[in-house]
Amino acid sequence: MxxxxxxxxxxxxxxxxxxxxxxxxxxxxxxxxxxxxxxxxxxxxxxxxxxxxxxxxxxxxxxxxxxxxxxxxxxxxxxxxxxxxxxxxxxxxxxxxxxxxxxxxxxxxxxxxxxxxxxxxxxxxxxxxxxxxxxxxxxxxxxxxxxxxxxxxxxxxxxxxxxxxxxxxxxxxxxxxxxxxxxxxxxxxxxxxxxxxxGPREAEMTKVLETNFRHVNIALVNEMAVLCHDLGVDLWDVIRCAETKPFGFQPFRPGPGVGGHGAPVDPGYLPYNSRTPGHPLRMVSLAQEINDRMPQYVIQRCATLLNEHGKSVRGARVLLLGVTYKPDLADQEGSPAREIATRLMDMGAQIGYHDPHVLDWRVRELPVPRADSLYEAASSADLTVLLQHHRTYDLQGLAVKAQLLLDTRGATPAGAAHRL
Missing domain, CATH: 3.40.50.720 (NAD(P)-binding Rossmann-like Domain)
Structure with missing residues (x-):
């Protein structure tokens, strides 16, 4: 037909x-x-x-x-x-x-x-x-x-x-x-x-601009997150205040990395012969470099928190919450969770995870234990790391149950957890 x-x-x-x-x-x-x-x-x-x-x-x-x-x-x-x-x-x-x-x-x-x-x-x-x-x-x-x-x-x-x-x-x-x-x-x-x-090039470049706009602005707040932590400034409160400006500002929020299907594109490097010479976008390359560093920064924060509480990463029980790239979806495309889990495993940590949308999760082709009871798993873990804020998570209750909670999304109530 x-x-x-x-x-x-x-x-x-x-x-x-x-x-x-x-x-x-x-x-x-x-x-x-x-x-x-x-x-x-x-x-x-x-x-x-x-x-x-x-x-x-x-x-x-x-x-x-x-x-x-x-x-x-x-x-x-x-x-x-x-x-x-x-x-x-x-x-x-x-x-x-x-x-x-x-x-x-x-x-x-x-x-x-x-x-x-x-x-x-x-x-x-x-x-x-x-x-x-x-x-x-x-x-x-x-x-x-x-x-x-x-x-x-x-x-x-x-x-x-x-x-x-x-x-x-x-x-x-x-x-x-x-x-x-x-x-x-x-x-x-x-x-x-x-x-x-x-024409077609203008349509194609529109997508490049939209995607790179997201990545560059996320890179900016990711750098701000590291700076604000070092200075003892609450970035999440800074963003809350800044977004009240009715012009010239659009809020973006930091996180453990950037996932999704829209990868940043540098048109200066074309995968085919073109009559138009490429001009590398330095801002895009820098943004990608910054965003690629965020999983390692999360690992650094994990190690510091454990150390401050008299524990080593080696042998520590670490629970990762939310392994998808976006809240309330099962899509794991580009999620930083796998890199973070891999790095923690290399350091000798015992990794477990919980995600209401992902029933089976593998790192290096090996199954990662999934927590059946979220609160029980958080209370027994040396460190719980919120990587993705799914709607079903009761973060206030979780903050009470967890021995140590690192919130990479700024979703927990102020003072309830250590924020990125």
Whole structure:
């Protein structure tokens, strides 16, 4: 059965987009090369940790959503959206391999008048310099003449029930004005507002700016956290006061590290040949360096607290609370918890954890003991470290039960725990 839309890549970007499309009445097929993912979806289960719930998947299926591994389906749609993952490689450049695979699969079946959209987070120039040649060479068609091509980077905020697809403006940059309007016509069915960028590079750079804005500002407050601790200043009270300023300030809060799927991007290092020379963003590199240091700073604080109470890290029982990157989600992408656990284990500590959303957690492929009773585990641990503040945690009660509590999120009542 033909569909209006093909979502290519059923991960953290693709599944929510498919959900929004189905809810808007768009006949949607989801394509993924992973048979397990499609099997799980067809059975009404989510294959992606921390993404949609099983009930949401079942509603999508009842609304006509069809997951498939058959690439022939890509040649039967009017619109195809590439939502392939773009992880950072070992050299911290974005890996476009999955985008390339998606483009080649689509190009072999691309029909005239199809609208092709890229939602993956990519460096500026990717749509024109990397995606376009793959589509044209594989299809024999010309972008902007035979088919429409545009970039519209995802603005998904996992777990956010306030800002969803329908009320989050979509930025669109097409190869030609006609490409932009074709993309706008599609996204206009899913969202209340469409913002037209001058072109694909402007749309791609919008995502870079938004992501780097977050990382740079988190780096600033992370540095402030270290400074304020050394000076004996309550940073959390400083932020509370500063955020009353009605202009020129936006509050960010420190933490044990920065997780999530939106990695900072330095467009100065492009993973393909570009006519435009790169100019490294020094602020982004520095912010990444600062944020990468936070897990080690947490370890330092743990060791100091234990030492002040006459204990060594070696042999200490340490309970980690919240191992996900975001509160009230099961998603562990980029969470600093694993690095912190690894470093503590290397120092000889006995690690346990508790997280209401993660029933099985492994570090170095070894299972970490999970606490069944939170209060009992905290009372028996030499040190309890709050890494993520899930809504279900009673932090006031926990502060009473714990022998020693380090709060890296500033979520406990003032004076109830040692704060980052």
């Amino acid at each position: 033909p569909a209006d839309l093909a979502v290519i890549g059923l991960g953290h970007l693709g599944l929510p987009l498919a959900q929004a499309a189905v809810a808007a009445g768009v006949q949607t097929v989801g394509y993924d090369t992973d048979p397990r993912a499609c099997t799980e979806l067809t059975a009404g289960r989510t294959p992606v940790e921390g993404s949609l719930t099983a009930s949401e998947i079942r509603r999508m299926l009842s609304g006509g959503f069809r997951p498939t591994t058959n690439p022939a389906e890509l040649g039967r749609v009017r619109t195809a959206v590439i939502c392939a993952p773009t992880p950072l490689g070992a050299d911290r450049t974005i890996d476009l391999a999955a985008v390339g695979d998606a483009a080649r699969a689509l190009a072999a079946r691309l029909r005239p008048h199809t609208t092709v959209l890229l939602e993956s987070a990519v460096p500026p120039g990717t749509t024109e310099n990397y995606l376009l040649p793959l589509l044209e060479e594989g299809s024999g068609l010309r972008a902007g003449r035979d088919f429409h091509l545009a970039c519209s980077p995802s603005r998904l905020d996992p777990g956010n029930r306030t800002h969803v697809h329908s009320n989050t403006p979509k930025v669109i940059g097409g190869l030609t004005p006609a490409c932009t309007e074709s993309a706008a016509a599609f996204y206009g069915r899913l969202t209340d507002k469409v913002v037209r960028a001058r």
